[in-house]
């Protein structure tokens with residue numbers, strides 16, 4: 001894969017093209033904060049925005065997109081169904097509320113946010129229905145480990161196209177990456193810059209000097225060279241621009257391996273088997 005452009009894409013199993021780089025908006029406040037973050041990202045060339053109903057900022061994302069004047073078909077918008085709506089079986093209502101807040105007729109990608117036990121197979125049926133209606137161009141899952149996928153896949157009529165999981169140098173989960181690949185499921189990283197902590201890792205400080213880039217830029221480039229879609233979050237204009245400045249260099253295979261070797265199976269966020277929300 002050639003990675004030389006912020007608008008480069010990976011092709012999902014149904015042919016939809018997903019930009020491999022985007023803006024995450026977790027913990028970004030609705031209103032001015034998210035509207036500015038999305039505005040600055042779009043100005044910097046981003047075309048992929050990752051939100052979720054639980055982030056409570058879909059309205060602001062929608063406002064900013066609308067104000068940008070960028071044709072809808074040039075954008076890639078992801079949102080996710082929250083756990084309570086899986087538990088009380090109001091998935092379709094949740095989806096429709098998201099569309100309304102985002103002020104759009106469709107999302108590009110709709111995800112099951114977490115694998116709620118004994119519910120996610122049922123939720124998936126609703127996502128399949130949404131997909132068939134054309135109101136989600138692609139559907140997928142988030143925080144699914146191999147055993148969750150093994151439970152979902154036999155009953156799925158439509159295969160998930162994406163799995164968005166926590167992924168960074170301390171949590172590579174190469175076997176999950178390989179498993180997803182074998183089912184043509186695109187792997188997407190959340191918390192790709194370890195919420196800023198990557199700046200403190202000695203290997204990254206060294207590589208940053210070698211490539212004349214920052215540790216954050218190195219880790220985002222590592223994602224893309226591994227074929228992983230990445231969605232760093234920032235609400236700061238300079239950082240939004242800085243994080244996207246990764247298309248003019250390439251890590252060597254040896255340096256990719258050095259980063260892979262940092263893996264210690266460490267989750268910073270909730271674990272998909274023990275989350276309690």
Ligand SMILES: NC(=O)c1ccc[n+]([C@@H]2O[C@H](COP(=O)([O-])OP(=O)(O)OC[C@H]3O[C@@H](n4cnc5c(N)ncnc54)[C@H](OP(=O)(O)O)[C@@H]3O)[C@@H](O)[C@H]2O)c1
Pocket residue numbers: 023024025026027050051113142143164165189190191192193194195196199216231232233234235236239240242243269
């Ligand atoms: N599916 C899921 O369950 C799930 C869970 C978590 C996240 N996500 C998605 O993934 C996205 C990214 O993950 P994340 O937000 O958890 O973490 P992240 O992108 O790894 O890190 C974001 C943090 O790093 C800071 N930051 C951004 N650019 C920086 C830079 N150049 N130098 C230093 N610090 C920088 C940000 O602060 P400032 O904003 O102040 O710049 C923010 O505190 C989320 O926004 C969300 O869309 C999904």
